[in-house]
Amino acid sequence: MSTAQKLLRRAQYLPLLLAGLYGVVLLLATVPWVQRELTYLHWISYPFSVKYDTPHAYGLAPFKTRNFGIPTADNETLGAWHVLPNSYYLKQTPFPPQSDLSAEEFDKAFGDRPTVIYFHGNAATRASPHRVRTYAALSSVLNLNVVAIDYRGFADSTGKPSEEGLKTDARAAYDWVAGRIKAAGNKVPQNQIIIMGHSLGTGVASALTGLLADDRIVPKALVLITPFSSIPDLLSSFYLFGVIPLLSPLGRFPRIQNFFKSLISVRFDSVEALSRTAAPTLLVHTKADKVVPYSHSEALWQSLLAPNGTEYAIPKPFVLDYTGWGKLYISNPRYRQIIWWEGEFGGHDEIGWAEGTMDLIADIAKLNVPLNPDGLSYISL
Template sequence: PFFVDFRRPELLVSNTISLHLTTEPGVTVGIWHTVPGSRGAEAQGKDQRWYEEALADAHPVIIYLHGNGGTRAASHRVQFLKMMGAADFHILALDYRGYGDSSGHPTESGFTTDVLALYDWAKARSGNSSIVFWGHSLGTGIATNAVRKLQEERGVQADAVVLESPYTNIREAAANIPLTKIYRQFPGFEYLILDSLARAGMFFRSDENVKVLGCPLLILHAEDDGVVPPKLGRKLYETAREAYKDKSKVKFVTFLEKLGLGHDYISFHPELPALVKDFLNVK
């Protein structure tokens, strides 16, 4: 939806509230918080304080980092909130600086600041609940940047990371875009975006980041992804698996071409929640 009232997420997804978080002086980001479906009945009409307190209810928390283009209100992102909310996860979906109703200007380091500010906010409220970083497309590089910084600068290991339709780094993603397909679907858009990110000094080097991570890492890729080829997801998996001491912590799952999930629609696969819960050892 092009025109969306971010303050009223309930028009698109139930059990959801909108909030704003100041991530550094002068930058405020918009966030939607969806609570687990099992708490849906009691969530009706509740305020932000109730939602914040709900974070400590022992259900796992997903920090959802969306891909490029659009906002947290895009249909496939709303589907993610519905699917994972129904599976009894909390989801915190933010629009980075310069996106949606968030202020500020997009930069790679700025995105990391936004994500870690949200992590700190969630960690302060979530008790012993696990917090999972979930990145899709562009968001996969944002996720690995944040998790690496958390580990290297604070000595904190993330509970888990899920990378959906990931690339190795922006340069390689831009070089691998099948131009004919892109021009047919949206003329030059994704290619130009990736190219301009690289020119703007944004690199999102997930292939370097995963070499130093130690947390559980799940990589998801559809065989028919026409934007980021699955060979990049596999390459990222192989890089991580080679570097990890405990190989069992790294998993790669592909979705068959016949499912037609492409780049954006893995969140429509009905078995996704069970697959993720199994990986996280969540009941």
């Protein structure tokens, strides 16, 4: 038998081998510990050997950011950064500052401008380059305070990640910020808080707005960058590391696929959480996203127009088509503004800090930041 014949004979077993490997992946995916490790990827700590007390080493302006810890209700401590709004930072003397500003000086800034609480995606830390670029844009372009946390088990935060744990972390961050805003003189702190999430962080941000709604708290705005409708739905179209399909091969067998989806313990059901809040909401997604398909934003958009399927007279969305950039869908169901940008270009980690995204955040949060020579947003015209 020739070498070629031997290779062909062995090749006939390749489909069986691949099917067997996929079966192993499916079985592992049903194990809660494996689900947690693959969902959060918190063990991927990047950049390496981060010095969290020197944020300016990662691209932020010198002494514009403080490093601190936020205690949670279950006795964990979250590593966090607070980036000053640009107008407040520029007031410092000397400028730029030559040493750390006091905690009191940072606390005063909460009374100066609104605050974004930023929830990042899975893996890495708050010092990751694309996250730092987002903080810088929010601070400089929109002139906002930015508070960014690392969830429990990430970076220098204590504990181990879990769905309930991350929800507790989000509420701890909100309560910490709300307390500082109130101490700075604003009696209704939620009117000065924008909640923003990216990727996995959109599930955390959505869950937080749902929890706040249960306490009759409505933040100034909710911003979801590359969101998903729920973790089980995401796994139906997700490729681990961009290569390994999880539940998508079972699409031809809905009952089997739904069975495996039912075994996913980490859920982050954003559709359900968002049905409880009245916060103005911005969805930002691109067709070029290789991590979270933009169809998830479409599903969230539809659910926001008709939460729980109870809306009988859905207002017709206003659509603006920008050739080469994307489409804006705008609606005001129940007097709550919802904007969805369906972009043509932009990677999963790049659109959070894009100029167009900053403009959209300014509009949904009604920030007094001029976007054109007339001082008006093009969306509001």
